[in-house]
Amino acid sequence: MEDAARSAGQSWKVTLPCTRAEAEALDGEIAAFAMMDRPPVLMTSEAEPDNPDSWQLDAYFEGKPSQAAIKLLRALVPSAAGTKAVIEQLPDEDWVTLSQQGLEPVTAGRFHVRNLATDPEEPGHVNFLIxxxxxxxxxxxxxxxxxxxxxxxxxxxxxxxxxxxxxxxxxxxxxxxxxxxxxxxxxxxxxxxxxxxxxxxxxxxxxxxxxxxxxxxxxxxxxxxxxxxxxxxxxxxxxxxxxxxxxxxxxxxxxxxxxxxxxxxxxxxxxxxxxxxxxxxxxxxxxxxxxxxxxxxxxxxxxxxxRPRIGWRRPVRLDPAERGEAWGFGSI
CATH class of the missing domain: 3.40.50.150 (Vaccinia Virus protein VP39)
Structure with missing residues (x-):
């Protein structure tokens, strides 16, 4: 039991080769992992600078990844069929921060969100540094x-x-x-x-x-x-x-x-x-x-x-007896 608890709090990385087309298709969030309590963070990068079609997928997990999770990863990069996934435990460090350091700024409506102070602000937009x-x-x-x-x-x-x-x-x-x-x-x-x-x-x-x-x-x-x-x-x-x-x-x-x-x-x-x-x-x-x-x-x-209630203007407040808890669910 103690070994299982330690494993759950550890960080792991799974690496698979992929093509550039597969890497580009992974831009954004992956629905296959949406129902996981702690979905992996997926990052793609060029594996060989001299080979423009040689890319790799790195998936960062909080806790040792299951075989089912690795199978889902393989389904995202069919070109890796027959290739053994590299699975490694990471040192105790903030791997989520490390995995996100290369994120590109995002513009949504009037807002421009950048993750690094070195990224330039976008003129004419409301700029946030997150x-x-x-x-x-x-x-x-x-x-x-x-x-x-x-x-x-x-x-x-x-x-x-x-x-x-x-x-x-x-x-x-x-x-x-x-x-x-x-x-x-x-x-x-x-x-x-x-x-x-x-x-x-x-x-x-x-x-x-x-x-x-x-x-x-x-x-x-x-x-x-x-x-x-x-x-x-x-x-x-x-x-x-x-x-x-x-x-x-x-x-x-x-x-x-x-x-x-x-x-x-x-x-x-x-x-x-x-x-x-x-x-x-x-x-x-x-x-x-x-x-x-x-x-x-x-x-x-x-x-x-x-919907407004006809003839009753006061808002209905939360009953103190209804605690409104949703334990086990984090923010997204």
Whole structure:
């Protein structure tokens, strides 16, 4: 048992050869790994500078990869059939940060997100510096970029918000973007992972975002789902963002919707196209309707609006007995 526990916390790398075409096809997130609790980080690079078609795939795992996971990797690079995968345990270091250091900047709507201070800012855009880290949400994932695009679209069509929550904030990026678009709003951001909350605070300082509980500031909390007194106390929200996974989105539907005022908006992301119907059904049962959908690759971003209740104007707040927990699910 002790050996298994140690293995689960260790970092491993699997390397397979691939062609340039296969490497280019891996640009973005891979649906095959979407349901894993801790999906691998995939990186491709040129294996031989003098051979433009010789590339390699490196997959970084937190914990020793299973045979099923290695089989999925092989399916991504058919040219590696018959080649033995190189599987190695890595030293104890922040391998997620190391694997992300070569990420290209991303432009989504009016936002430009770079991961390295040496990358130039993009003129005419809102620039954020979100360094590679152990927290998810650097902007590269199609779900995060999709949320940025949706936020931008909402501002362009004249939508206004004064009380924003970002549940499963990761790096804090989406909360920062929302506060830039609506600078007089109160912003609340939370994550189940205390490391993510620490990283969000660091990113706020790096990007000149004020921390605190006042107008134009971001208040940060560590919480599983919405299981935190401050998250409930600061409700009702007129905009709530949840970029996590389909499972916890469905599980948290009652508690998330309870924190949104009548006529308010929820942005949902982190789900695959084939999961959209199940997620939508869970939120429609809570009085939400689909207002807009934007797809980036296999990953949709859903904008929902809470139907007003005729003859009853006060928002329904979260019942203190309903803790709104979703343990075991991290941010995405």
């Amino acid at each position: 360094g590679a880290s152990r927290a998810f949400g650097t902007g590269q994932h199609d779900t995060t970029a999709g949320c940025l695009v949706m936020l931008d679209r909402m501002r362009r069509i004249g939508m206004r918000f004064g009380n924003v929550a970002d549940i499963g904030t990761g790096t804090g990026l989406l909360a920062f973007a929302a506060l830039h678009l609506w600078p007089r709003a109160y912003a609340t951001a939370s994550d189940i992972d205390p490391v993510a909350v620490e990283i969000s605070a660091e990113n706020a300082r790096a990007n000149g975002v004020r921390l605190g509980s006042g107008m134009g500031q971001v208040a940060l909390y560590t919480a599983a789902g919405v299981d935190h007194a401050a998250l409930v106390r600061r409700a009702p929200y007129d905009l709530l963002i949840a970029n996590i996974l389909a499972g916890p989105l469905i599980e948290l539907a009652p508690s998330l919707c309870a924190l949104v005022e009548d006529g308010g908006t929820i942005l949902l992301a982190g789900l695959l196209k084939e999961q959209a119907d199940a997620v939508l059904a869970a939120y429609r049962a809570q009085g939400m309707r689909l207002a807009e959908r934007v797809d980036r690759g296999d990953w949709p971003t859903l904008r929902l609006r809470k």
